[in-house]
Amino acid sequence: MPTQSVVPVLTRVASVRFSEDEYVRLQAAADDRGVSVSQIIRAAAVDRDLPAPLPPAMDLAMVTELRRAGVLLNQSVRILAAWKRSAPEDKKDAWERWRLATIDLRAQLDKWVANLVQQK
Template sequence: MERNRKVTVRLSEAELARLRKLVDESGWSQEAYLRALIEGVIPAPRPPPDYRAMTRELRRIGVNLNQIARRANAGDVIDDAAYRACAEELQAALRKIVNAVTAPRRL
């Protein structure tokens, strides 16, 4: 999409400070942030510093579950339905965390 139109907006010092704060919290450029608002999307704040560590840990747990499942399936040691329920619960929890922290919200 070609963006060759310029719009000038006058803001008070307080409004400009608020806009800059929101843009900084999102990690987006000011232009991208305003375009998102025009489209009815409120950009989510940038994830907290420990977010990446937390998701890495959850993924590590998921990998461990998969390794356990392979071994267990080879010896038929665990209840497959119980393992699958646990793995799905872990995946759902990870999706909820990711969505809560990163997903834009509609106006």
């Protein structure tokens, strides 16, 4: 005895807007296949692999650490720009300030990466 396929009852509606060009393309795809535009949209949306889910939201501590790293990076770039504009006799001091800022940035980034690894 042949198996009867169960046709799902479609009760939910989702409204989607398309540009005129997009709709013409959908209609052409539907006509080429002998199905409705709804079937084309359903197949494209449901029958395909979806993108990976978004990662969980970062906690406040991690956001704070990332902001600190950003501030340190900004300071480092500003110091380097000042070094470029400085007189030759001031370059050694500016270079040392940049070096120290870069060390702080590296430490902050290492801490941030360690927190990321720990959360996984």
